[in-house]
Amino acid sequence: MRTVYWQDGKVKMIDQRLLPGEEVIAEFATVAEVARSISEMYVRGAPAIGATAAYGMALAANVSDATDSGDLLNDLRRAKDTLDAARPTAVNLSWATRRLLSLAEEIAASKPSMEGSVADLRSALLAEAEALADEDIQINRRMGYNGAAVVPDGANLLHHCNTGSLATVDFGTALGVIYACHEQGKQIHVWVDETRPRLQGARLTAWELMRAEVPMHLIADNAAGHLMRTGQVDVVVFGADRVAANGDVANKIGTYKIAVVARENGIPVYCVAPTSTVDLDLPDGDHIPIEERGDEEVVEIGARSIAPANVPVYNPAFDITPNRYVTGIVTEEGICYPPFKQSLRTAVEKGRAAIEAERAERE
C-alpha cells in the first residue's frame, strides 16, 4: 500500500503517529490541512513529505475558485508558501512544490488565453503529482538495487530512523537497500536503532522489517557504538533529509555520532537518497536549516512524562554528517563517491534529465 495517495479529491495517508498500534488512514481536504499533516508528522520522511506536498499543490488547484490561469497561479504560489513552511529540513518538500508550480507556470505561459485553461491546469497538476509519486517508487527500487551491490552476503547492517516504505511512497531509501538485499536472497541482519526522541526506528522500522520478515534486532541508540567496536556491524546505512553540494548530509539526529564511530572502527557508511534530496544550491551542511521540535518529544514517551515538570529542553531534529565520514551516497543514478561535488552534480543532472524524458513520454 502507498504511504500517501489521492482519492476522491482528497489527500490520504497512513497516520504514522499511531503506528504500530493502529493502522488508520487520515484524509485532508484543504492545503492548510495538508501542511498540518506534514508539520504534525502524520507523514514524515523526506520523499513521502515531497509526494504529500505535490498532492497538496494538486489539491490547491482543485479547490481553487479561480476562473483564469493568472488567479490560479496566485493560489498555487500561496499554497507553495504554506506547504514549504511546514517543515524546514527535508528539501524534497520545496523541490516538489517548485516542480508543480513551474509546470503550471509553463503551461499558463504557453496557452495564456485558452478556453478551459483552468481545467487544463487542474488536470495537469494532478497528473504531475501522480507521476511524481509513481516515479518515487521506481527511483527507490533503482536506488535499492544500486546500494545492494555494496552489501556483502551475510552482512550485519546498522540502520537509523525510518527510511522505508513509510518514509517514501513505497519501498524506501536506505531500507530499500535492505529490501533489495532481502529480495536477492542475501542472508542479512539489521540492527535497528530505536531513534530517540520520536522512536521512528522502534515504531516504524521494526514494524516494517518484521512484516517483510527481514532478520533484525531493535537496539537502544546507545548500543550502536558497542556493536561497532565489537565487530558486529559490517555496513552503516541511513537516509537523508538534505544533502549539500559538497556531500554533507542532514539526517535524523544521532546520524553524525554513528558515522564518526563507524569511521573510528573502519566500517563503511552509505547515505541512500534520491537526487531530489540533493540541494546543489547549498555549498555545505552548515547552510542547511535544522528543525527544532517540541519539548514533549523529549520529555514524554507515549503520554507519560519521564522528566521533571518544566524541565528546559533542547530538541534539534536533525544533525549534519560532514562528507569525510560518508563512504558513498547511493542515488537512483548510481553511487556517488568523493569528490562529491562532481559526482553529485552529475547524478542530479541525470536525475533531472530522466524526469524531463518521462514527462515528454507522457505528453
Ligand code: MRU
Ligand atoms: O523527522 P523525520 O521522521 O521526517 O526524519 C526522517 C529521517 O531523518 C529519515 O531518515 C530521512 O528522511 C530519510 S528518509 C527516506
